[in-house]
Amino acid sequence: MSNDVQEQEVGAEVVTSAGATIDEYLETMRLKFENLCRDLNMDLETESKAFKILKEVLKHYSLEGEILHWFCCALFVACRQSTTPTVGGQNAVVMGNCVPLNNLLRSCQMSIYEFKKKIKLWCDMANMPQTFVLQMEELERKFSITFTIYKKYRDISDQIYSCPPNEKKHSKYSTKCSYIKLDDICWRLFLCAKNQKPTTTLDLVTSYNLMMCCIDLIYANVLAEKRTDLINPKFEGLPPNWNSPDFDETQARNHCILAYFCEMADEAKEMKAGVFRKIMDSFFQTNIVVGNEHTLLDLISNKNYERNLKSLNISYEQYVLSVGELDERILGAYQQDSSEHSNLNEQALRQPVTPLTRKQDLPAQPVMSEQKFEPVANATNNVKELSTAVSHITEPTDFVKQAGEPAIAKMLKIIKEMEEQFLAKFPMRSETHNRFQLAKSLYFYLFDHILRAEIKTKPHIVQKISLDIFNMTLMACCTELVLEAYNTELKFPWILECFSINAFQFHKIIEIVVRHGSHGTHEGCLTRSLVKHLNSIEETCLERLTWTRNSPIWDMIDNASKPLPTWSDVTADKAAGQLQIFLRKVFLLGWLRISKLCSELNLDEKKPDKIWTIFEHSITHKTHLMKDRHLDQIIMCAIYIYIRVTKMEEPKFSDIMRAYRNQPQAVNSVYREVLISVNEHGEYVLKDIIHFYNYTYVPEMKKFCINYLDKSEDNVNLLMSPHPTERTMVPKKLTHNHSLYVTQMSKNEMQQSPGQVVYVIRSSPAKRLDLMNKIVLGSGKRVLDFADTTVNPIDQKRQRLEQ
Structure with missing residues (x-):
C-alpha cells in the first residue's frame, strides 16, 4: 500500500468553512x-x-x-x-x-x-489562549464562592433577624434603618471587606469566616441600637438580657455570635481580632464608613445608616469597574426569583469528581452522603477532621525521635527552609503560619504512621528520615492537603512551584500518604474528598506533568533498554525500578481511560483491547510522542487511527472529543492546544489535536497500525497485548493495631486458615462476636525496635518507599 493511500485512509477530518x-x-x-x-x-x-x-x-x-x-x-x-x-x-x-x-x-x-x-x-x-480560559475559570470560581457564601448569609440572616410585618407599608416614612437596608449594609460590607484584602479570601473557609465577622459586627450594632423590632427572639445566640432597659453598648459590643455558626470558631475569632479589625480601621480612615471608630458601633444609627450604605455602594462600584468582574450585589435579587438561577448553584465548587484510578481505596461514603453536597460544610469538615486528628502534634513523635538527634535535626532544617519558601510565596500572609503549622502537624503524624508500618519489613527505613527528597515531597503533600481542605484558589501544581519539586518525585509520595492517612485505617485523618483529591493530582502527574521536557523521567528513558517494557514486563513478580513502577501506573491509567472512552463511544468489547495495543506501542516504541504532551491526546489518537485503519465510518474525531469531555479529568485545552513543534526561539507551536494527529501522530504510528490491523494482510490475527486489570475491592480494615476486616465473602471462602475467626452478619451466633472482641481487646501492643532485623527476604524486594 502506498504512503499516499495510507495517509488518506488514516487522516482525520478537518472542519471547513460555513460557505458563501x-x-x-x-x-x-x-x-x-x-x-x-x-x-x-x-x-x-x-x-x-x-x-x-x-x-x-x-x-x-x-x-x-x-x-x-x-x-x-x-x-x-x-x-x-x-x-x-x-x-x-x-x-x-x-x-x-x-x-x-x-x-x-x-x-x-x-x-x-x-x-x-x-x-x-x-x-x-x-x-x-489558555491564559484567558484560566481567567474565565477564576471569574467563575470567585462568583461561585460568593454565591455559596450568599446562600449561607441568607440562612443565617433569617435565623437572627425578623422583618417587621409593617415595614413595607411604613418604610418610606421611617427614619430608622429598615430590615432591607440593614441587609444591604451587611452584604455590601462583606463585599467591600473581601475586596479590600483580596488575598484574605482566597479560600472558602476564610471567606465564610470573613462574612461571619461582618454579620457579627452588624448584629452587635443592632443590639446596641436596641432595634428589638429587627431581632428574632427565637435565636439561641441572643444575650440573656438583650431586651432589658439596662442592656448597654458595652454588652452589645462584647457579645459574639461566631461560635453559633462557625465550627472553626477559634479561627473565626482570630480573624475578627486581626484581619477584620484592620479592614474596619481602614474603612474609617478613608471615610468609607462613619461611626464610633473605637467600638465599631453607631454604623446603623439614624444619622449614619443612609450615608454608610451609599458610601459602601460607591466603593464597591469603583472596584467592579476597575477589574471588570460581576457585580455581586445582584445576588440580593435571587431571593425574590430563585427559579431562573436554580441551576447556577456553586458549579465551580461542586463535589470533587471521582478519579478513575484507585476507587477501591477510597474511604467509605459519609453516613449522610445522599444529602446535597454543601461546599462550606465540606471544606469546614475537611479542616476540622485534619485539625482534630493532628493539630496537637507539634514536633516529631517519640517513636520517630528514636532515629537520633542528627537525623531529626536534618529533618527539621528541611521543614524550616520549606516554611520560609511558603511564607515568601503564599499570598494570604495573615494565614501563612496557621496553614503551614497544620501541614507540619500532618507531616509529623504521617511520618510516624509510615515509619511504624514500613519498619516491619524494612529496618533500614530509618535512613529515609535523612533523605531530602522524601522529607520534601511528604511535607509538600501535607501542605497541598491543607490548602485543598480550605478550598483555596491556589490549585495544584502551585505547590510544586512553591517548593521547586518536580512532578515525578512528587507523584511517588501520594500512594504512601493515601495508604497511611485515609479513613481506611482506624485513625485515618483524610476524608473521602481529600483522598479523591490526592488520586486526582496523582493522575495529573502521570498524564502530563511527568512528561514535560525537563522531567527526570527522560534521563531514565534515555538510559533504559529500547523498546521500553510493556505492561507484561512491569507486572512480573520481581523487584521493579523507578521507571518500571512509573510505567505500571501510566499503563493502568491509560487502560482505564481507554475503556471509559470506548464505552462512551459504544465500541464493542473487542475494540478496546486492540486500541490498547496501539496505545501501548506508542508508549514503548514512540515514547517521544509524550514529550510536553498529554496522555489523553495519545489515547484519542489511538482510538481514531484504529477507526480509520479498520475502515469504520463512525465515530468521527469530533465524537471522540465529545465523549472525552465526559471524563472526570477532561479540559478543552487537551484537544485545542497540542504541541506541534518548538521554534528556533524556544517557543511552543500549538495547534488543535486534528493537526497533531494528521501531521505528527500518523507519520509515527501508521506503519505499525496498518501492519497490525489491516485485514488484507496475513498478520491480522496478531496477538493483542494484555492490558492492565485494576485491583479488586479489598477488605476494609477496621482497627489500627489488630487484623480485623469487613468484606463480602462467599461460603466457600470462609475458614480458609486455622486461626481465622469469621462472623457473618445475621447468621453467626453472638458468642462468635464476643470471641472476636476478646481477641481484639485482649492482645497487647507490640513496641517496634529500630534494630529489628527479622525481615522476610521476599518482603525486602518490595519497593514501595524506595521508589
Missing part, C-alpha cells in the same frame, strides 16, 4: 450589533475588535440560539482584552473597558447561568 452565505448573514445582524453597542456606549475600537472576532467564529461555526447572547460573549472578550490607564500611577489600569459585565448581561437579556455556559463555548470556538 456568511456575508449575507453578517449584514443582517450588523445593525443589531451596532444598536447594542450604542446602548452600552461602547467605544469604536472595542466594537470593531468584537465584531472581527464574531466574523472569524462564524467562518467555522453555526451560532445557535439567541444571537444577542453570542454578541455578549464577543463584547465581553474584547472588553477584557483592553485596558484603560488611570491616574493612580504608571502601572494602574482598569480592566474590562469600564463596562460592567452586569450591564452587558442586562442589555443582552442574558442570565449569569447562560453566560457561564456560553462563554465556555465561545472560548473554544474563538480559540482563546
